[in-house]
Amino acid sequence: MIEGVRNVLRIKGAIDRFIHAPQTEIALVTLILISVVLVVFEVVLETRGLTTRWVNHIQAGLTSIFILELSCRYWVARKKRRFWRNYWLDVLAVMPMITAFRLLRLLRILRLLRAGILLNRSLGRLSSAIATSLGLQIGVFMVIGLIVLTSGLATYLFEAPHNPSLNSLRDSMWWSFLSLVAGEPVGGDPQTDIGRVIALVVMMGGLTTFAVFTGVVSAVMMRKLETFMDFKALEIDELRDHIVICGWNRGGHLIVEELLADGAMNRCAVVIVAEATDEPSQALSHLNQSQLYFYPEDYTKIDILETIGINYASRAILLADATHPRTDQDRDARTVLAALTIEKLNPSIYTCAQLLDRRNDVQLKLAGVDDVIVTEEVSSHLIATSARNQGSVEALAELLTVQSGNQIYEVPMPPTWVGKEYWALAQHLKQQSDALLLAIESIKQGERITQVNPPASLILSIEDRLVVIAQQVPRL
The missing domain is CATH 1.20.120 (Four Helix Bundle (Hemerythrin (Met), subunit A))
Known part of the structure; x- marks a missing residue:
C-alpha cells in the first residue's frame, strides 16, 4: 500500500x-x-x-x-x-x-x-531583467492582438456573405483594428445582428485600451495585467529545487545577495520565512524581486513548512531569528525545532543552521543537519587569525564571497583520478584550471571527514569530493 x-x-x-x-x-x-x-x-x-x-x-x-x-x-x-x-x-x-x-x-x-x-x-529564465521590463508590454499587446484577431475573424465569418465592404479577411482585420483604435466602426457598418454585437465589443475594447494607454485607469489595469502576466507564475508551494531561509537577522540580506550573485544559483527561487515582519522585503528591496518570495509566518510549524514546499526544496538555511525579542536560548531552540521538522519532512535536503551557543550543536547533528555555524566563534577565529598574522583578513574575505576574486568550490572526484595520489591531482588542477586543491572531503561510516592540506601521497577514492580555490568552478 x-x-x-x-x-x-x-x-x-x-x-x-x-x-x-x-x-x-x-x-x-x-x-x-x-x-x-x-x-x-x-x-x-x-x-x-x-x-x-x-x-x-x-x-x-x-x-x-x-x-x-x-x-x-x-x-x-x-x-x-x-x-x-x-x-x-x-x-x-x-x-x-x-x-x-x-x-x-x-x-x-x-x-x-x-x-x-x-x-x-x-x-524570465533567460534574463529576469528582460522579463520584468517586457512582461507588461507582452501582456498589453497580447490582449490587443487577441481582440483584433478574434473580432476580425468573427466579423469575416458572419459579415462576408452580406456586407460587400467586409467580404475579405484583410478588410475585416483592418476594420477590427481601426474600430479598436477609434472607438467606433471605421470602414463600414455591420449588416448583421451578430456583427453589431462584435462591433460593440470591439468599441468597448477600444475604450479600455485607450484608458490603459492614457493612464486614466492605469493604476488598476496595469496592476491586474502585471499580476496575470507575471513570469513568476508558480505559487510558493509549487516551487521546485528552491532555497528556503527560515528566520531573519541583520546578516540575512548579505546571505541572499551572495546566493543570487553565484552564477550557478542565481536562477534559484529564494523563499524567506520570517514571523510577522516586513524586515526581509525592506532589506532586499534593492535586489531583483522576481526570484524572492516572502512568507510572514512561523517557520517552526509543520503546515507552514509544507506550504512553502519544503518537501521539494534543495537547501534550507536556518538563521538565529531576531525578528522578535527573545533570549539566545529561545532563538537556538526555535532553530533546533525547525531543523528537526525540516529533516523529518525532507531527509534529502541540505540544511545549514546558525547557532548562538555551541552546546546546542548536538541536537542538530543528531537531526541530520549538514552544517552548523556558530557566528561568534567564526568571527572570533577571524579576529584571532588576523591578530596572529598581522593581516590575512583580505585573503579570507575574498574566499568568503562570490562577488569578486577567488572562491571556495566543492566538486566531485573525476573517475579518471581514482587510485592516484593527491599531489598529482593538485598539480594538474593548478596547471589546467589555475585552481588550488585545498582539501579532500569524504564520508566514512555515515560521518563526513574533511582533510585540509592532506599528505601528498594520499590515494584518492571515488567517494571523495574536492574542495578547491578558484575564480570559477574548475572543469575536470
Whole structure:
C-alpha cells in the first residue's frame, strides 16, 4: 500500500517536472500558435465554401494534446481550486463541443493568453531583467492582438456573405483594428445582428485600451495585467529545487545577495520565512524581486513548512531569528525545532543552521543537519587569525564571497583520478584550471571527514569530493 502511494507520488513528480520544463513550455507555445493559424484557415476556407476536413483533423489532434496537457496539470495540482482559477479559459478553449458552433470555435484563440504567459516565463529564465521590463508590454499587446484577431475573424465569418465592404479577411482585420483604435466602426457598418454585437465589443475594447494607454485607469489595469502576466507564475508551494531561509537577522540580506550573485544559483527561487515582519522585503528591496518570495509566518510549524514546499526544496538555511525579542536560548531552540521538522519532512535536503551557543550543536547533528555555524566563534577565529598574522583578513574575505576574486568550490572526484595520489591531482588542477586543491572531503561510516592540506601521497577514492580555490568552478 505504502509502496503504491510512493509510486504514484513519484509519477506525479515526474509529470510535474515535465510539464514545467522549458522545452515543454516552448513546445506548447508553438502548438498554440499553430492552432490559432489553423483557426484562421478554417474560417477562410469555410466562408469560401471549400473543404476543411484536413484542417479539422489537425485541429482535433492539437486539441487532444491540449486536453492531455490540462488533464496532467489538474492531476498533479495540489490545490484544484487554484487550477480552475488559473486555467478555466484554457479549459473552455479546448472543449470539444465548441466545434459544433461557428462562433464558439473562435474560443480556441483564447489560448494565446497562455502562450503569452509561457513566453514571458521563458524570458524570465533567460534574463529576469528582460522579463520584468517586457512582461507588461507582452501582456498589453497580447490582449490587443487577441481582440483584433478574434473580432476580425468573427466579423469575416458572419459579415462576408452580406456586407460587400467586409467580404475579405484583410478588410475585416483592418476594420477590427481601426474600430479598436477609434472607438467606433471605421470602414463600414455591420449588416448583421451578430456583427453589431462584435462591433460593440470591439468599441468597448477600444475604450479600455485607450484608458490603459492614457493612464486614466492605469493604476488598476496595469496592476491586474502585471499580476496575470507575471513570469513568476508558480505559487510558493509549487516551487521546485528552491532555497528556503527560515528566520531573519541583520546578516540575512548579505546571505541572499551572495546566493543570487553565484552564477550557478542565481536562477534559484529564494523563499524567506520570517514571523510577522516586513524586515526581509525592506532589506532586499534593492535586489531583483522576481526570484524572492516572502512568507510572514512561523517557520517552526509543520503546515507552514509544507506550504512553502519544503518537501521539494534543495537547501534550507536556518538563521538565529531576531525578528522578535527573545533570549539566545529561545532563538537556538526555535532553530533546533525547525531543523528537526525540516529533516523529518525532507531527509534529502541540505540544511545549514546558525547557532548562538555551541552546546546546542548536538541536537542538530543528531537531526541530520549538514552544517552548523556558530557566528561568534567564526568571527572570533577571524579576529584571532588576523591578530596572529598581522593581516590575512583580505585573503579570507575574498574566499568568503562570490562577488569578486577567488572562491571556495566543492566538486566531485573525476573517475579518471581514482587510485592516484593527491599531489598529482593538485598539480594538474593548478596547471589546467589555475585552481588550488585545498582539501579532500569524504564520508566514512555515515560521518563526513574533511582533510585540509592532506599528505601528498594520499590515494584518492571515488567517494571523495574536492574542495578547491578558484575564480570559477574548475572543469575536470
